[in-house]
Amino acid sequence: MTVLADIGQLATCPRDGRDAGLIDHAALAWDASRVVWAGPEAELPDRFADAERQSAGGRLVIPGLVDCHTHLAFAGDRADEFVERIRGTPYLEVARRGGGILKTVRATRAASDDVLEAGARDRLGAMLRQGVTTVEAKTGYGLTTADELRVLRLYRRLGEEGPQRIVPTLLAAHVVPPEFAADRAGYVRLITDEIVPAVAAEGLAAFVDVFVEDSAFTADEARAVFAAARAHGLGAKLHADQLSDTGGAALAAEVGAASADHLECVSDDGIRALAERGVVAVSLPIATLVLGQEPLPARRLLDAGARVAVATDLNPGSAPSSSLGLALWLACTRQRMTPEEALRGATAEAARALRLDDGTGSLAPGAPADFAVLDAPSLDVWLSTWRAEPVARTVIAGETAWSTGARHEA
Incomplete structure (x- = not known):
């Protein structure tokens, strides 16, 4: 004692x-x-x-802080895009030229297991110094069965070795990889018929995430992926309404997702749907700062009765920081969340977004x-x-x- x-x-x-x-x-x-x-x-x-x-x-x-949205394992950097954005090039234009997520996909596919592990361990160490004890970790930079599985196996190993708990999420539906550019339906079938079953067979993930956006996946494509996830006992998460209002929040409510993340462009109807269905809204204020966007409307969500979590969105492009403390400060200064609301967002509400019911947070x-x-x-x-x-x-x-x-x- x-x-x-x-x-x-x-x-x-x-x-x-x-x-x-x-x-x-x-x-x-x-x-x-x-x-x-x-x-x-x-x-x-x-x-x-x-x-x-x-x-x-x-x-x-x-x-202990809970970072409920990270892209923990990746290789390479996107420093050139940082400079391009400063000069006024929009994020979507960079992505259409093969930059953005696809640039990190190329680097991650080419990286050795040792390189990916070293990078992930370094980021976890930085999080530990921030008081982060539980970390959600997404895939999404492999986009092949073999590469998605190797990242999830890395997450399992990191979680077993500790000290932090790792909650793994499959994000094969991040973007359509270049080899499927002319066959989107084929890539969705690869996810539903091969990747999801393989992940479930090894017990490698708790959730399946889909990026629902004009530059990524449609609502109908997401429904197909979530149907496969549900059939294999995996929970649902969404990258929703980040760059435009695609109805992602309503879709998250429809499929009973644990969380809808980003939501910078969420509609009033979407906010009501999240509150009514108990879907946690996850704010990612570092990404909005980097991309020059207005952040998630936290006050509207909270006033409507929704639960709001706060996370880093750690990734090499739009949120190149593992500082959950920075995210909390931004939640207060840019989103008018009180310190108590912000702290709950990175503790109890973040645990809710991961469906951790053991008192975590x-x-x-x-x-x-x-x-x-x-x-x-x-x-x-x-x-x-x-x-x-x-x-x-x-x-x-x-x-x-x-x-x-x-x-x-x-």
């Missing part, structure tokens, strides 16, 4: 709440890998008198003892000031997975 005391402010983020469950002058207790108590330190029960005691030094303690009794200690006295102080790496300690399953070396024990 272990007690972390001297917590300046504790955010418990109850799963079914709407606030961050903030407690000042708090303590947190865990046994093995699970939280057993959280509350004001003055009310710490006598049964913890003999527990190992640690000190947070007056700092903020939050649940919360510090309520019974939840995993995953948490981060930040060099700030409170949530408002942390998110009102942008700092690159404010985390002093990241704990996963009750054990320190990363620390700055700052004193955290009594």
Whole structure:
């Protein structure tokens, strides 16, 4: 049994709440890998008198962050496109010339397993220093059966070795690869008849994602992919309404998706559909900053009763950053999400977007003892000031997975 005391402010983020469950002058207790108590330190029960005691030094303690939308494994970079966009070239024009996603597909296909693994491990290490303890990881830069499977096998290995939990998602329906440019239907059949069954047979993914956009896949093509996913016991996710209103939010509600991600161009009808069906809206504010777009309308979604998560969209083109802290700060400054709403978006709501029902994203009794200690006295102080790496300690399953070396024990 272990007690972390001297917590300046504790955010418990109850799963079914709407606030961050903030407690000042708090303590947190865990046994093995699970939280057993959280509350004001003055009310710490006598049964913890003999527990190992640690000190947070007056700092903020939050649940381990959950990054519920990343493209973790890829090769190469898109620095040339960064410069082109600065000069005014639209993203879709770059993509039509064979850049964008397809450029990363070429680099990823050509990369060795060792190169892909080294890059993914480096990004996970950066996330750990941000307090991220659970990571959703998509494929989508292979677009062949062999390449999609090898990335998912890499994710399985990374998840088994830890320390972070990896939630794998198949995104074979990212774009149509060049070898199928004249046979879109053939590529959709490859996904539904070969890739999805192969992934399911090895238990390599929890979800199947589809990019529904004029430059990617139609709603009907997505329905075919989701039908195959459902037949093989896999959940649904969507890249929806990012560059235009394609009805992606309504489609997400129709197919019972766990989440609809991006939603920069979502309609009022789409917002109502998400709220009514309980589909989590995932905000990706780094991507909108990079692409110069207006971000997801978080206030409209929240006011309509929808659940809103916040993630990085880590990828080499439109969101080349693994900083979930940056995404949260942008959610506050650009989307008018309060610090409590933003934190919930990267904890309890992000866990909901991944259908994790074991308490992940919360510090309520019974939840995993995953948490981060930040060099700030409170949530408002942390998110009102942008700092690159404010985390002093990241704990996963009750054990320190990363620390700055700052004193955290009594």
